[in-house]
Amino acid sequence: MSPIKVGLLGLGVVGGGTWKVLTRNAEEIARRAGRRIEVSAIAVRDVEKARKLVGDQAQVCRDGFEVVRRPDIDIVVEIIGGDTLARELVMEAIARGKHVVTANKALLAKHGNEIFAAAHQKGVMVAFEAAVAGGIPIIKAIREGLTANRIQWLAGIINGTTNFILSEMRARGLSFNEVLAEAQRLGYAEADPTFDIEGVDAAHKLTLLASLAFGVPVQFDKAHIEGISSLAREDIVHAERLGYRIKLLGFTRRRNDGIELRVHPTLVPAERLLANVEGAMNAVLVSGDMVGPTLYYGQGAGELPTASAVVADLVDVTRLQTADPEHRVPYLAFQPDALDDTPILPIEEVRSSYYLRMRVLDRPGVLADIARILADVGISIGSMIQEPHGETEADIIFLTHEAREGDIDSALQRIGALAFVHSDVTRLRMEHLI
Amino acid sequence: MSPIKVGLLGLGVVGGGTWKVLTRNAEEIARRAGRRIEVSAIAVRDVEKARKLVGDQAQVCRDGFEVVRRPDIDIVVEIIGGDTLARELVMEAIARGKHVVTANKALLAKHGNEIFAAAHQKGVMVAFEAAVAGGIPIIKAIREGLTANRIQWLAGIINGTTNFILSEMRARGLSFNEVLAEAQRLGYAEADPTFDIEGVDAAHKLTLLASLAFGVPVQFDKAHIEGISSLAREDIVHAERLGYRIKLLGFTRRRNDGIELRVHPTLVPAERLLANVEGAMNAVLVSGDMVGPTLYYGQGAGELPTASAVVADLVDVTRLQTADPEHRVPYLAFQPDALDDTPILPIEEVRSSYYLRMRVLDRPGVLADIARILADVGISIGSMIQEPHGETEADIIFLTHEAREGDIDSALQRIGALAFVHSDVTRLRMEHLI
CATH class of the missing domain: 3.30.70.260 (ACT domain)
Structure with missing residues (x-):
């Protein structure tokens, strides 16, 4: 079978990782997928730098639209981040009938409904395993593995930076500011860490997970968000004495009257597996009415783990390409016309x-x-x-x-x-x- | 869209659970799958008893072949267990072009290669999520979620009975025989517990996981198997003092010269998540070269958790029905012609x-x-x-x-x-x- 042709938008950490995974494991991936997955075109800011990584095995250009418009590209991978240019490129790819794979949680948390509606109309797939919890196949688990269940609630450690900070504060008795400074030195936290430490990144991801779990549209603006920057060291100590650990949890639950959707520092009993997820690791606990609690754990960020999820999506899209669109896995786990309007509850x-x-x-x-x-x-x-x-x-x-x-x-x-x-x-x- | 029609072979614990899940969550499942999944025929030993559960909503008969031969059945669910009649029924279903969903690890561990070859030839699917680790979507994770990876090794607590026994031995300082007797009273262990306590059940499951992870044929007869019946209480105590817990692990690893495939009581550092999986819970740790370690945790047995996996397979098969067979998820994660002959290493x-x-x-x-x-x-x-x-x-x-x-x-x-x-x-x- 002829190779599937992929266009990469972005060759930063995740884009570079995607290239590496596809190259290093080309044979193993083909043994699974039944055909090769080839990157044919890449759009990047720094063409020279990109050339050094990819040589002349793919077209390299500055303009993302050039990649999106290439008629021979089957799947567009969006990993430039942000929600302006990324949105335009994704919408253009969909309009041209291309399938899309993205790692961009901010984009989907804000514009997911619009993007999925456009994709549905054109009969193309939008896959986003890499947008939540890096390499952990949590979206697949919820969307496909737990289809028999009415999901009741889920709780996740879905931001590695804050989990690293909380783990270090507890283990070494340091203050938030001390650990943040160290995390920045080590590259675990960005120069401007606001999105991570204030819970925004976790809320982007939680918003997507809630939609997948309960079959409701994406509603990031309704999420309640508190970060960890004002968490005092002494509360970690008191919590520990009382038998609890403090984690930044994304928590969402379906009740009869609505859905709770909230990110905040949370005391969790110390003996729970989730309380023992340390450092930059991620984990999501999902409770279904038939299966009971299930937990998924792994690296939630980083070049190769995130690329592992991007490439898994590429294989999936390759497989489902030939299925008739009505039988494909729905974007938000439920059929687009079966989403419901259960309200997101206010924090009170x-x-x-x-x-x-x-x-x-x-x-x-x-x-x-x-x-x-x-x-x-x-x-x-x-x-x-x-x-x-x-x-x-x-x-x-x-x-x-x-x-x-x-x-x-x-x-x-x-x-x-x-x-x-x-x-x-x-x-x-x-x-x-x- | 018209409903998918299912024939159930067996209405025991898992069969009854499957009926209940499909009935109780019919609406939620249809919201996801885009069409209803209906049980049209059931083969059972005790027709009267079955009638009490299912009423007159499905044909109930004694002869499994009657179900398998009904032309309108799309998918046959085999949950009678054993590997003689079950094998004949599955082979007959395949010969008649039906897709098969099974929870039968013994059958697949022994006859998987034959069954998958026949299914490949007829272009039908054989799905078996429920055969390993109950409701945990571990087969999906390996077969689809980690496709970007060369999997290096995996380790699993994949038998709930033995994990319950080991947990109780440690927590309460009891001997193997004391806890086994109690587990039998509580229904956690069968009257003849040999398959569980001697590691055979875990080895059936591990054999399947190894094939999925490494792309080799199913080779149960090459697995090294040791159970826990001769494990002394004092070794649990010594292990604990040294910082370890003893778990019955299924462990498989790919090396340059071959594959290790072994089930035995194993010391695991006490701080590992796997060491903290208690009672009848299951967990599998999978290490991929790109994603690093990932862990999957949940209920590994029981009526509804296992049925959750059976029904997830039914939804999957429904979806992939319309994909061309060459693009479906391969039985053993790798394309049938891409399996390799890496030898299973002898225990020495x-x-x-x-x-x-x-x-x-x-x-x-x-x-x-x-x-x-x-x-x-x-x-x-x-x-x-x-x-x-x-x-x-x-x-x-x-x-x-x-x-x-x-x-x-x-x-x-x-x-x-x-x-x-x-x-x-x-x-x-x-x-x-x-």
Whole structure:
């Protein structure tokens, strides 16, 4: 069979990785796919640099549209990132009837609905395994492996940078800023780390996973997002004493009245596998009504792991090319006309357990007053620890049972107004993941 | 689109589960697959009992061949187990141009090559996600998710019964026989538990995984199999003190000179995720050259988890039905004409690290003599502990660095012949899984 012809848009970390994987494992890939997968054209900013990597085995040019418009290209791989030029190129590729493989979570989280609709109309595939959790075939697992299930919830460590930072803060007792500086030196965090540390990257990915799990359109703007930059070292220590680890989780759950979609630092029981995912590794726990909990673990970023996912998509697209479009795997796991409009819940409607820390005047009655306020809004306390701070103050930590976030908010407002509460109340969410 | 018609052979645990999953989640499955999946005929021993579950929604009969020969059946699901009648029925279904979904690892481990060859010739699919690790989509991950990789090795906890027994032995300090009796009472172990506890079931599954990972024919008869029935409680305790847990691992690795294919109790560093897979859960760790290590975890058995995998296969087969046969996912992950003949290595050629325990006379020179024998065959010692036993004896435990099994054998023969060695030498293998 003749080779499948691929056009690469971008030859950065993932693009270079894709070239390397296709070259180094060409034979193994052909043994599986039944035909060769060849990169015929590459669009890059620095043509000279690209030439050094690829020699004269592929056309190298500066203009992505030149690649997209080449009639002999079967599949366009978009790995330039961003959501302006990338969007135009992807839409143009689709308009020309090309299948698309992309690693661009920001693009799909923001413009996925438009892109999938256009692709559906043209009968082409858009595959994006590399957009979530790097080399872990999590999209395939949800979209194809768990089709028998009504998925109930999923929780993921889907940003390696923040997991590295949290792991180091815990293991070495360092502050966020100390570890961030080190992560930047080591290349685990970017010069401008905002997207990672503020949870935006994780939310892009979670948004896609939620759509795949529940069959709803992509709704990034409805996600609740909190990062780890204001997480205090002492909360990691307290959490540990209480039997928990703090992870930046993407968590999404389907309830009768809507879908929770949220990224935030989360206390997880220390004995859970997810709590033991360390360093830059990623893992996603998916709970289906028939299969129960399943977990997927691996490298969530990096040149070759991410390229592994890009190339797996290339093989998949090659295979399904000949299937009639109505039988292909749907973009968002559910048939386009079977997506539903279950609303994404506002954060006040979320139900979670909570970790609450506050500094108070150490005198009788304080605890009773705070407990009364919590009880008034129906929040019950699972456990409590108190630690003296200096001569006259104490730190109190409550772990609550599950409660509605809006009720926690109103309780915290009243607690914050008490004269004997000397600090802001630190509030972290806690998920038991059973 | 008209529904896909399925014939079920067997309505036991997995068959009943398949019926339940297809019924309970009919709508969710149709939202994904784009069409309904309907069970039209069922063959069972007890027709009356089956009628109670399925009512008159499907033909129920005693003769599997009646189901297989019904012209309107698109896919035959074989879940009767065993490898005689099941084999005949599967071969007949293939001969009649039906696709097959099976959960039968024994059948495929023994007759897979014949079955896949017949299916290839007729252009039909044979899907078997449920045959390995229950509801975990591990076959899909290897066959489709990791296609970009040259897979290097994989290690799996792929038998829930033995993992439950080992977990309980460790957690509660009980002996193998005590826990087995309890597992039988609880229904976690069968009345005749031989296939599970002697590692045969795990070896069936490992054989399939090795073929999928490396692209070699199924060769169950070449697998090295050791179970856990002779595992002593004290070895679990010693392992723990040394920082390891003992798991019944299926382990397969591709080397330049051949493939290791082995099931045996194995020491695994306690901090590895695989070491922390407890109870009846399953997990498989797969290492690819591009993606690095990836892990897949979930329920490896049970009615609904296993049925989740059967139904996922039904959706897959439904999808790929319309793809031309040359582009479908190959049975063993590699194109039938691209399988290779890398030999399975005999156990003497395996390389592993070892845990060696022996009781010796406690007097000067003993340790030196044993260490000398190990050194003579090139085995180096990683660590050693010694514990007095009574007045005059001691137990010595060595952890060796990686060595060739044949060299360990000859060293143990010489050690066993020493007058001051008062016991057989207990030998366990150890894998670091990095």
